[in-house]
Amino acid sequence: MTRFRLTVEYDGRPFMGWQRQAHGPSVQQAIEEAVQAITHEEVTLHAAGRTDAGVHALAMTAHVDVERPITPFRLADGINAKLRPLPVAILSAEIAAEDFHARFSCIGRRYLYRISNRRAPLALDAGRAWRVPVPLDAEAMDEAAQLLVGRHDFTTFRSAHCQAESPVKTLDRLAVRRIGDMIEIAAAARSFLHHQVRSMVGCLELVGRGKWTKADLKAALDARDRAALGFNAPPDGLFFVAALYPAP
Amino acid sequence: MTRFRLTVEYDGRPFMGWQRQAHGPSVQQAIEEAVQAITHEEVTLHAAGRTDAGVHALAMTAHVDVERPITPFRLADGINAKLRPLPVAILSAEIAAEDFHARFSCIGRRYLYRISNRRAPLALDAGRAWRVPVPLDAEAMDEAAQLLVGRHDFTTFRSAHCQAESPVKTLDRLAVRRIGDMIEIAAAARSFLHHQVRSMVGCLELVGRGKWTKADLKAALDARDRAALGFNAPPDGLFFVAALYPAP
Numbered sequence: 001m002t003r004f005r006l007t008v009e010y011d012g013r014p015f016m017g018w019q020r021q022a023h024g025p026s027v028q029q030a031i032e033e034a035v036q037a038i039t040h041e042e043v044t045l046h047a048a049g050r051t052d053a054g055v056h057a058l059a060m061t062a063h064v065d066v067e068r069p070i071t072p073f074r075l076a077d078g079i080n081a082k083l084r085p086l087p088v089a090i091l092s093a094e095i096a097a098e099d100f101h102a103r104f105s106c107i108g109r110r111y112l113y114r115i116s117n118r119r120a121p122l123a124l125d126a127g128r129a130w131r132v133p134v135p136l137d138a139e140a141m142d143e144a145a146q147l148l149v150g151r152h153d154f155t156t157f158r159s160a161h162c163q164a165e166s167p168v169k170t171l172d173r174l175a176v177r178r179i180g181d182m183i184e185i186a187a188a189a190r191s192f193l194h195h196q197v198r199s200m201v202g203c204l205e206l207v208g209r210g211k212w213t214k215a216d217l218k219a220a221l222d223a224r225d226r227a228a229l230g231f232n233a234p235p236d237g238l239f240f241v242a243a244l245y246p247a248p
Numbered sequence: 249m250t251r252f253r254l255t256v257e258y259d260g261r262p263f264m265g266w267q268r269q270a271h272g273p274s275v276q277q278a279i280e281e282a283v284q285a286i287t288h289e290e291v292t293l294h295a296a297g298r299t300d301a302g303v304h305a306l307a308m309t310a311h312v313d314v315e316r317p318i319t320p321f322r323l324a325d326g327i328n329a330k331l332r333p334l335p336v337a338i339l340s341a342e343i344a345a346e347d348f349h350a351r352f353s354c355i356g357r358r359y360l361y362r363i364s365n366r367r368a369p370l371a372l373d374a375g376r377a378w379r380v381p382v383p384l385d386a387e388a389m390d391e392a393a394q395l396l397v398g399r400h401d402f403t404t405f406r407s408a409h410c411q412a413e414s415p416v417k418t419l420d421r422l423a424v425r426r427i428g429d430m431i432e433i434a435a436a437a438r439s440f441l442h443h444q445v446r447s448m449v450g451c452l453e454l455v456g457r458g459k460w461t462k463a464d465l466k467a468a469l470d471a472r473d474r475a476a477l478g479f480n481a482p483p484d485g486l487f488f489v490a491a492l493y494p495a496p
Contacts, residue, residue: 009371056372080369089371121328123257123337124304124376 001065004075005096006031008047008060011087012235013127018050018060027051027088031062034082038075039068048106048243052195054235056128058112059091061243063102097248108172108190108244113201114237115183129182130201130237136208138183142176144207144214145185148200148221149174155224157203159195167224169193176204183208186241198238202231249313252323253344254279256295256308259335260483261375266298266308275299275336279310282330286323287316296354296491300443302483304376306360307339309491311350345496356420356438356492361449362485363431377430378449378485384456386431390424392455392462393433396448396469397422402441403472405451410442415472417441424452431456434489445486450479 008031016024020032028045035043047062066075072093079090099105116122116129117136125131148171155167173188185204187197203220206212212230220228256279264272268280276293283291295310314323320341327338347353364370364377365384373379396405396419403415421436433452435445451468454460460478468476 009368011372011374058372076368084369087371087374089368091366091368118339120257120324120337120339121332123335124259124306126259126335128372 001067002069003063003065003096003098003100004072005094005100005102006045006062006064006076006079007091007093008057008062009089009091010057010060011127012051012053012055012057014087015053017053017055018047027057027060030083030086030088031079031090032064034079035064035066035075037082038078039066039070041067046102048102049109049192049240051238051240052235054127055238055240057240059242060240061102061106061245063096063100100245102243105245106191106243107246108188108242109192110241110244111187111192111197112239112241113185113187113197113233114239115185115201115205115233116181116237117178117183118181127236130234132205132209134209136183136205137210138176138178138208140210141183141185141204141208144212144217145174145176145200145204147214147218152221153224154193154196154221156220156226156228157196157199158193158226159199160226162194164191164193167193169196174200195232198233198235199229201233201237203229205233206230249315250317251311251313251344251346251348252320252341253348253350254293254310254312254324254327254341255339256305256310257337257339258305258308259375260299260301260303260305262335263301265301265303266295275305275308278331278334278336279327279338280312282327283312283314283323285330286326287314287318289315294350296350297357297440297488299486299488300483302375303486303488305488307490308488309350309354309493311344311348348493350491353493354439354491355494356436356490357440358489358492359435359440359445360487360489361433361435361445361481362487363433363449363453363481364429364485365426365431366429375484378482380453380457382457384431384453385458386424386426386456388458388462389431389433389452389456392460392465393422393424393448393452395462395466400469401472402444402469404468404474404476405444405447406441406474407443407447408474412439412441415441417444422448443480446481446483447477449481449485451477453481454478
């Protein structure tokens with residue numbers, strides 16, 4: 001048995017999300033079926049993050065165990081050939097330690113959220129950004145974002161379906177910057193609650209348009225109540241950027 | 249009669265190109281029909297560049313004449329509403345001088361060509377970059393590109409369907425740079441021959457993979473013969489970036 005670590009890029013639009021679902025296509029299922037077609041083995045893929053429907057990944061880390069001898073290079077090429085024409089690509093495959101676990105060994109996760117702050121519809125970024133037509137103050141958003149950095153009870157920013165044991169998480173970084181019409185929000189933490197990034201972005205958007213002050217954001221955090229949430233940003237703008245692991 | 253200057257973004261994938269075609273959808277036709285639906289006037293759109301099938305635009309400039317009184321703001325919003333769900337967006341509309349002509353007043357055109365230099369298929373950049381799996385030497389490509397800068401007879405880099413009167417053009421800039429896996433080629437000139445950018449990129453790719461030397465590229469240019477062309481790069485990676493006009 002060999003454990004392979006895979007780095008995966010995908011466009012989330014055609015999928016119900018990362019995780020296998022009874023009622024629709026998932027990235028996990030697509031890759032598992034590709035591996036099975038090559039190895040003729042029943043396999044289960046584990047990932048650093050289980051992204052929602054419509055959420056993308058620049059470099060998701062996953063692992064899979066394979067009995068049949070195969071090189072990482074041939075495995076990656078084989079999966080990619082089977083995945084065609086789905087917008088999922090194995091960027092790299094490597095042999096991992098037997099105790100490596102894409103989800104449980106992960107010590108850091110990074111997300112990027114893109115807001116296209118313009119009036120015109122998105123022709124080139126359709127499905128890849130959240131379009132907000134009213135002008136947003138990115139500096140005010142960045143300032144408010146710093147209130148969320150650190151160790152907090154993020155119940156306000158947690159989906160009702162969240163399976164995490166505790167709502168207390170440490171947010172390492174939440175940085176907002178404007179590049180022309182695009183506002184990029186970078187988030188980093190050991191782990192996130194379900195919908196946490198989209199919930200935080202939704203509230204920051206309210207700050208950006210002047211509907212919420214910093215104090216409103218602080219009050220929402222302190223309320224520890226989902227009902228205090230301003231808004232859940234749509235999945236389109238969210239990208240899983242990277243999973244971090246201890247050096248071997 | 250009011251002349252409107254439009255700035256247009258589009259994803260070229262669903263279109264036969266900018267220009268109206270008898271046998272398939274075009275960006276020009278899509279926008280003309282949107283304007284006609286709003287104004288009930290027969291209109292003709294003129295553009296700075298007539299991009300080929302599959303070529304994209306970040307900001308194409310076009311103009312159109314409208315009899316009915318309408319503000320630029322309402323015209324842009326109206327066209328965008330009619331264009332839905334096509335991947336074409338009017339980024340801005342403004343009233344232009346009566347003698348402004350998107351094509352004939354244009355004094356500079358800028359293109360960007362994106363090569364994704366990696367083995368894995370493109371999940372997020374499918375249709376938006378040319379994937380080249382063998383490693384390319386971007387510095388060698390940039391050095392060779394400088395041979396093409398300046399005033400030359402570009403017959404070698406001209407499509408058989410090119411309608412330009414002369415194959416002599418002045419290329420102002422051709423710059424190649426690598427950003428991670430992506431190689432970006434920026435081209436600027438007053439005007440380009442049909443297929444010129446894709447033809448130049450195709451030859452630079454041969455230089456990048458070591459199949460051609462600088463001398464081979466020079467010989468191809470000097471041959472002034474389409475048969476000396478190395479390769480025509482696919483449309484996927486090509487973006488019309490901007491059209492320049494004299495200050496009013």
